[in-house]
Amino acid sequence: xxxxxxxxxxxxxxxxxxxxxxxxxxxxxxxxxxxxxxxxxxxxxxxxxxxxxxxxxxxxxxxxxxxxxxxxxxxxxxxxxxxxxxxxxxxxxxxxxxxxxxxxxxxxxxxxxxxxxxxxxxxxxxxxxxxxxxxxxxxxxxxxxxxxxxxxxxxxxxxxxxxxxxxxxxxxxxxxxxxxxxxxxxxxxxxxxxxxxxxxxxxxxxxxxxxxxxxxxxxxxxxxxxxxxxxxxxxxxxxxxxxxxxxxxxxxxxxxxxxxxxxxxxxxxxxx
Amino acid sequence: xxxxxxxxxxxxxxxxxxxxxxxxxxxxxxxxxxxxxxxxxxxxxxxxxxxxxxxxxxxxxxxxxxxxxxxxxxxxxxxxxxxxxxxxxxxxxxxxxxxxxxxxxxxxxxxxxxxxxxxxxxxxxxxxxxxxxxxxxxxxxxxxxxxxxxxxxxxxxxxxxxxxxxxxxxxxxxxxxxxxxxxxxxxxxxxxxxxxxxxxxxxxxxxxxxxxxxxxxxxxxxxxxxxxxxxxxxxxxxxxxxxxxxxxxxxxxxxxx
Numbered sequence: 001x002x003x004x005x006x007x008x009x010x011x012x013x014x015x016x017x018x019x020x021x022x023x024x025x026x027x028x029x030x031x032x033x034x035x036x037x038x039x040x041x042x043x044x045x046x047x048x049x050x051x052x053x054x055x056x057x058x059x060x061x062x063x064x065x066x067x068x069x070x071x072x073x074x075x076x077x078x079x080x081x082x083x084x085x086x087x088x089x090x091x092x093x094x095x096x097x098x099x100x101x102x103x104x105x106x107x108x109x110x111x112x113x114x115x116x117x118x119x120x121x122x123x124x125x126x127x128x129x130x131x132x133x134x135x136x137x138x139x140x141x142x143x144x145x146x147x148x149x150x151x152x153x154x155x156x157x158x159x160x161x162x163x164x165x166x167x168x169x170x171x172x173x174x175x176x177x178x179x180x181x182x183x184x185x186x187x188x189x190x191x192x193x194x195x196x197x198x199x200x201x202x203x204x205x206x207x208x209x210x211x212x213x214x215x216x217x218x219x220x221x222x223x224x225x226x227x228x229x230x231x232x233x234x235x236x237x238x239x240x241x242x243x244x245x246x247x248x249x250x251x252x253x254x255x256x257x258x259x260x261x262x263x264x265x266x267x268x269x270x271x272x
Numbered sequence: 273x274x275x276x277x278x279x280x281x282x283x284x285x286x287x288x289x290x291x292x293x294x295x296x297x298x299x300x301x302x303x304x305x306x307x308x309x310x311x312x313x314x315x316x317x318x319x320x321x322x323x324x325x326x327x328x329x330x331x332x333x334x335x336x337x338x339x340x341x342x343x344x345x346x347x348x349x350x351x352x353x354x355x356x357x358x359x360x361x362x363x364x365x366x367x368x369x370x371x372x373x374x375x376x377x378x379x380x381x382x383x384x385x386x387x388x389x390x391x392x393x394x395x396x397x398x399x400x401x402x403x404x405x406x407x408x409x410x411x412x413x414x415x416x417x418x419x420x421x422x423x424x425x426x427x428x429x430x431x432x433x434x435x436x437x438x439x440x441x442x443x444x445x446x447x448x449x450x451x452x453x454x455x456x457x458x459x460x461x462x463x464x465x466x467x468x469x470x471x472x473x474x475x476x477x478x479x480x481x482x483x484x485x486x487x488x489x490x491x492x493x494x495x496x497x498x499x500x501x502x503x504x505x506x507x508x509x510x511x512x513x514x515x516x517x518x519x520x521x522x523x524x525x526x527x528x529x
Contacts, residue, residue: 059401091405094460097398101317101390111406159407 016065040215089162305416318421334433359459362441376479388508391491426480454470
């Protein structure tokens, strides 16, 4: 018990602040994720979820605050320290961000080939194993991203993120734009991959069904700050109106300050 | 009046910001793009895209420029009985000026636009961010190979263009204007010096660097969406063309005399 208390968080973000021009995107943003935990970050569109994720991985430089990974401060790191840190992360982007000019097998093994100088034959075999685990047919290996459906692209992007077994996985809206069945498949893949790797996971999602399926904990961001963070089972009983509105998908409430006017249509217009 | 001064100041500031941003980009491109690790396959791909696939465009442009130059110079020189100098004028004009500038402008249109569109699309679809997360520096993977290929390919293209342009002048000189073939050839080679060709090739290397740099810069800083990529493409071609003309005068003035 005492060991658990002293164990540092895998990721510890505190007082993060980021401003673009006059627009404050993150303000006093605090988030902690334990080792092996799967946390889902929810919030309305444009509330700063993706910016927080990009600050964590160093794609955007935070103006102030602290980001610690395994207790080590990552803000202000040198380029080589940052590259070492990146090797511990795997990330998927909202629209896949697969490299258009490379076939899927080269996309999947991109980092492995850079890091371990694998020859093309071995790299292709590894890519074959990984996409097989993700339920993609071997013929996909030689196709280019533009030749795949949205769901297949998402799977290929997950394959690329997990290819070199990272400790921390970041998923930016992994099920956006997918039908419910494909979303379910993607969620299963994320769960299985995370379990197999024992990775710590931070997922951004608007899809509450996905959140219930893949998250241990949920955090909600509003106006650049975390307004609630707790176990997924508790998200319906937070007592916070914003969280309640978002989780239950209610169109009117504190997150939508003014309800849109709906003009009444005369019955004759409906018939016509 | 106040509004005019304000808009003038804003334009000046915006220009200074852009010059600073391009200078920083050049510094980063040279710092990371031209040091190991080199991505051999990327370099070869760019050499083929920039060099091999530009041969028809450059060849046609210089062929017809050489042909029209022979016709026009004949018309002019005939007025003071100096028709004999047509071959010399054609070869000097093509190697020193027309070859590099026309090839540069044509490649700027073809390759500058393509580089900006490709990198711009990568920017708006998060592929550049993805490169970063995969521990690969975009400057080394995307910008470096294009700068290297641009700087190597343009002199080769210009050399090919020079030969084709002079051949165009020869065709018109011999078959249209009635020059003796051996006389035309000897006149072509008689006054041509190595420095003439070298000057053209130096210019071409600089133009190649400018084209790749402007394509990469505008693509890398592309705005969001299709409109952003479209603007980046236009800006890449326009800025590369203007810089080619400025660099052309600067290099010529440096070597003059």
